[in-house]
Amino acid sequence: MTRFNAFSLLKNALSGNKNWTEQWPEVEPKSSYDVIIVGAGGHGLGAAYYLAKEHGITNVAVIDKGWLGGGNTGRNTTIIRSNYLYDESARLYDHAVDLWEDLSQDLNYNVMYSRRGVLMLAHNVHDVQSFKRHIHANRLNGVDNRWLTPEECKEYCPPLSISKNARYPVMGGALQERAGTARHDAVAWGYARGAAMRGVDIIQNCPVTAIRRNADGSVAGVETAKGFIKANKVGVSAAGHTSVVMQTADVRLPLESYPLQALVSEPVKPIFPCVVMSNAVHAYISQSDKGELVIGSGTDQYTSYSQRGGLPLIEHTVAAITEIFPIFNRMRMLRKWGGIVDVTPDRSAIISKTPVDGLYVNCGWGTGGFKATPGSAHTFAWTIAKNEPHPINAPFTMERFRTGRLIDEAAAAAVAH
Amino acid sequence: MLLIHCPYCDETLPEAEFTYAGQAHVIRHPEPSSQTDQEWEEFLFIRENVKGDHFERWRHFHGCGRYFNAVRNTVSDKFLTTYKAGAPRPQLSDLKEGGE
Ligand SMILES: Cc1cc2nc3c(=O)[nH]c(=O)nc-3n(C[C@H](O)[C@H](O)[C@H](O)COP(=O)(O)OP(=O)(O)OC[C@H]3O[C@@H](n4cnc5c(N)ncnc54)[C@H](O)[C@@H]3O)c2cc1C
Ligand SMILES: [Zn+2]
Numbered sequence: 001m002t003r004f005n006a007f008s009l010l011k012n013a014l015s016g017n018k019n020w021t022e023q024w025p026e027v028e029p030k031s032s033y034d035v036i037i038v039g040a041g042g043h044g045l046g047a048a049y050y051l052a053k054e055h056g057i058t059n060v061a062v063i064d065k066g067w068l069g070g071g072n073t074g075r076n077t078t079i080i081r082s083n084y085l086y087d088e089s090a091r092l093y094d095h096a097v098d099l100w101e102d103l104s105q106d107l108n109y110n111v112m113y114s115r116r117g118v119l120m121l122a123h124n125v126h127d128v129q130s131f132k133r134h135i136h137a138n139r140l141n142g143v144d145n146r147w148l149t150p151e152e153c154k155e156y157c158p159p160l161s162i163s164k165n166a167r168y169p170v171m172g173g174a175l176q177e178r179a180g181t182a183r184h185d186a187v188a189w190g191y192a193r194g195a196a197m198r199g200v201d202i203i204q205n206c207p208v209t210a211i212r213r214n215a216d217g218s219v220a221g222v223e224t225a226k227g228f229i230k231a232n233k234v235g236v237s238a239a240g241h242t243s244v245v246m247q248t249a250d251v252r253l254p255l256e257s258y259p260l261q262a263l264v265s266e267p268v269k270p271i272f273p274c275v276v277m278s279n280a281v282h283a284y285i286s287q288s289d290k291g292e293l294v295i296g297s298g299t300d301q302y303t304s305y306s307q308r309g310g311l312p313l314i315e316h317t318v319a320a321i322t323e324i325f326p327i328f329n330r331m332r333m334l335r336k337w338g339g340i341v342d343v344t345p346d347r348s349a350i351i352s353k354t355p356v357d358g359l360y361v362n363c364g365w366g367t368g369g370f371k372a373t374p375g376s377a378h379t380f381a382w383t384i385a386k387n388e389p390h391p392i393n394a395p396f397t398m399e400r401f402r403t404g405r406l407i408d409e410a411a412a413a414a415v416a417h
Numbered sequence: 418m419l420l421i422h423c424p425y426c427d428e429t430l431p432e433a434e435f436t437y438a439g440q441a442h443v444i445r446h447p448e449p450s451s452q453t454d455q456e457w458e459e460f461l462f463i464r465e466n467v468k469g470d471h472f473e474r475w476r477h478f479h480g481c482g483r484y485f486n487a488v489r490n491t492v493s494d495k496f497l498t499t500y501k502a503g504a505p506r507p508q509l510s511d512l513k514e515g516g517e
Contacts, residue, residue, distance in 0.1 A: 243466040254462035257491075301437040302419075304491050305468045310418050312433050345462050402458040 001197050004108055023189060024196035029203050032230035033061045035384060036222055037237055038208045038245055040064035041073040042184075042370065043362055044237035045191035045202070046377025047384065049107075052198035054378075055385035060200045061231075062192075063224060065207035065241075069188025072239050073370065075339035077262050077296045079275055079284065080371040081118045081179035083138050083145040088395040088407045089348060090141040095392050096375025097178060103374055109190030111182045112289065116274045118179035119148070119157055121324065123168040123280040131174040138176075148173045157274050159327050167323055168281050181275060181286055187373055210248035211236075211359065219249070219358035235360040235384050240305065240340025242363040251354050253363065254401045255342045258299035259309035260367050263317070263336035265328075267291030276324075283320035293331060295321055299341060299367060309338040341366045345401065347410035351380050351393040360384050361398070422499045423477045424485050430477075438474035440464045441486045442506055468492060470509055475499070488512060 002008050002021050012020055035051060037044045040062045051057040064070070080100060082093035099106075100113045122128045131147070138145040150162040153173045162170045192202055203226075210223040211234060221230040238245050240257040272287035283297040297317040300309045314336055322329040344350065344364035349372065351362045362380040365372065379393035389397070400406055419432040445460065446452050452460070465471065471491045476484045488497040488507065497512040 241468075244468050252463050254458075254464070256464050256466050257468075302473070302489070302494075303437075303466065303471065304494055306492060306494050308494075310432060312418055401462045402454050404454075 001193060004110075023193040024202050027201045027203060029061060029063070029201065029206070029224070029226055029229050032221070033201070034059040034231065035233045035235065036060070036229060036231040037062045037235045038222065039071070039236065039238040039241075040068035040188070040192070040202060040204065041071045041237060041239060042069070042187045042191060042373040043073075043239075043365070043376050043380065044235070045069075045188055045195055046373055047235055047237060047362065047380045048200045048202075049191045049195040049198070050378050050381035051385060052195055052200055055381060057385055058199035060195070061203055061229065062195065062200060063203045063206050063208055063222070063229075065205070067204050068192050068202060069185055072260075072339040072341060072365075073188050073373075074185055075262070075337055076184055076370040077284070077286070077294050078181040078184050078370055079118060079179070079277070079286065079368075080113070080182060081176050082143055082371070083118075083120075083134060083174065083176045083179070084409055085134055085137050086407050086409065087141060089409055090138065090143050091392050092349075092375055092379070092396070093372055094141070094143050095378070096372045099374035099378060100182065103182075103187075103190070107190035107194045109186060109193060111186045111190055113180065113182040114289075115178055115180040116286075117156065117175060117177045118275040118277065119153060120174045121153065121160075121276060121278040121280070122171045122173060123278065124171065127280055128171050131172075135174055143176075144178050145174055145176045148175050157272070157276055159272055159325055160276065161324060161326055168278070170324070179275070181288075182370075183289075184370060187370075191377070208245060211245065211356075213249060213356065217356060219356060233358045233360070233384055235362065235380060237362045237380070239363065239365065239369075240307075240342050242342050242361065246354075246361060249354075249356050249359055251356060251359070251361070253350065253361070253398060254345055255364060256303050257305060257340050257342050258302070259304050259306060259338045260296075260299045260341045261309040261313055261317075261336055261338045262294065262296040263314060264288070264292035264294050264334050265331045266334050268293070268331070278320070278324060281320035281323055283317045283324075285321055285325070292334065293328065295333075299343070300338075305340055307338050307340050343367070345410070346406040346408045348407035349376065349396055350398050351376060351383060351389070352397045352399075353383065353387070353389070354398065419494060419496070421475060421487070421496065423480060423483075424499050424501045425481050425483050426477065430480065434477060434479040436476045436478045438476050438484060441472040441474045470497060470512075472506060474502075
């Protein structure tokens with residue numbers, strides 16, 4: 001694997017880019033590993049990377065039923081922000097944003113983290129009050145977030161309509177300038193390459209069919225399409241399929257899997273400088289570096305594993321967007337897709353040990369876990385390596401649903417991305 | 418768009434008329450104060466989340482307004498049946514043969 005730098009770029013350009021080496025090798029699974037991670041999304045690959053880099057644990061396999069990054073990591077709309085209400089969330093998401101800032105350098109892979117700012121629009125008195133509360137809570141936690149008047153919103157995002165006659169008039173907005181977007185695929189590829197360089201095996205197209213346990217209840221390894229693979233520690237990071245995988249180890253989780261859809265327009269010249277979200281009309285939008293408008297909203301209403309979702313939701317989303325950005329009402333939409341997101345009752349993630357010795361789980365990221373990828377992966381690796389949570393993920397246990405110590409971001413924000 | 422049969426109106430109508438209301442047959446214990454924390458966790462938060470045939474509740478929100486139960490496959494999103502609230506839970510084996 002070649003390191004990327006100006007010299008290697010030049011050298012390979014001169015030879016017509018024909019001599020690049022592979023970024024990670026195609027491998028067959030060994031019969032045993034120290035740690036197996038189920039799910040090669042950003043969170044799973046990242047966990048393997050930090051296990052190798054920070055804890056010296058390199059006898060690791062990441063196993064995916066499809067291709068790496070083919071789950072929600074490669075399907076999301078890439079919004080990164082950390083202005084959540086509660087102290088626990090602020091610490092976790094801000095830890096992630098800290099890591100995003102240097103991630104391209106750390107991985108030697110351009111993840112195109114772009115601090116273009118995320119603006120959340122307020123359309124009614126409730127929004128104004130709740131966003132101002134968020135802003136105060138964030139500032140106490142050292143998380144940047146500030147209030148903009150409608151005119152300042154318009155200045156920050158010129159395509160926005162702040163007409164007083166709009167159906168949903170803009171009464172102001174909360175702006176996090178450190179927030180932004182990143183290239184989703186590059187995050188998966190960068191972590192995969194970084195992990196593989198340190199000796200991690202990445203095994204694709206190999207479904208894990210069950211977690212096998214020893215007579216004493218502890219983890220023995222995983223059954224896969226390529227046979228049994230032994231491991232004393234197994235970390236499950238399977239997003240929408242976490243319930244299905246964990247059930248095979250008799251661990252029941254407070255998760256429900258919903259389709260979440262997104263769509264992109266035909267590519268156009270740069271017009272949209274930031275990310276805009278609106279909880280009241282229930283949609284959000286940004287522009288990718290390729291020029292497409294990237295648009296999304298909430299989940300479909302019913303649980304499903306169909307990874308498709310229904311058209312009524314797309315209609316609702318597009319209606320909402322053209323309502324606040326009338327300028328886009330003649331844009332043609334190019335394609336839409338769905339992912340399966342695992343939603344917890346309090347809309348906060350679970351990064352946790354489980355009642356099964358040697359089995360760990362990182363799930364419940366629902367509609368908004370891309371932003372957390374580096375922070376989640378980093379603390380999950382710590383939890384697996386040391387068999388105890390990092391202080392940042394300690395509140396995100398699965399026991400909180402028994403003790404009642406919820407981290408109720410669900411009540412704090414109706415839409416969470 | 419899902420097409421859903423309301424067992425009260427006896428009509429098959431588009432999804433937009435209905436709201437989803439979660440897993441069906443989740444029963445509140447008659448003596449809540451006797452329940453342990455673990456039982457409360459089960460009742461409040463733990464759901465089957467099956468990949469396959471799912472018993473669930475729907476409400477004909479923009480129609481008769483009533484809640485009813487359904488069995489839907491969460492992979493194909495096809496409904497196997499819908500039935501009135503309070504009716505016994507159907508046997509899956511019967512549905513597969515007679516189903517749509
Ligand atoms: C349309 C959409 C838009 C979104 N927008 C945003 C956003 O703007 N901002 C944000 O922060 N978040 C967003 N999210 C959420 C975000 O994508 C996820 O929270 C995050 O990517 C989850 O990463 P992951 O690595 O945990 O999961 P994934 O990337 O889904 O990885 C899980 C992997 O597990 C594998 N797997 C499952 N079962 C098995 C098995 N039995 N054996 C082996 N492998 C298995 C899957 O194939 C998959 O590759 C969005 C999600 C969607 C679907
Ligand atoms: Zn009806």
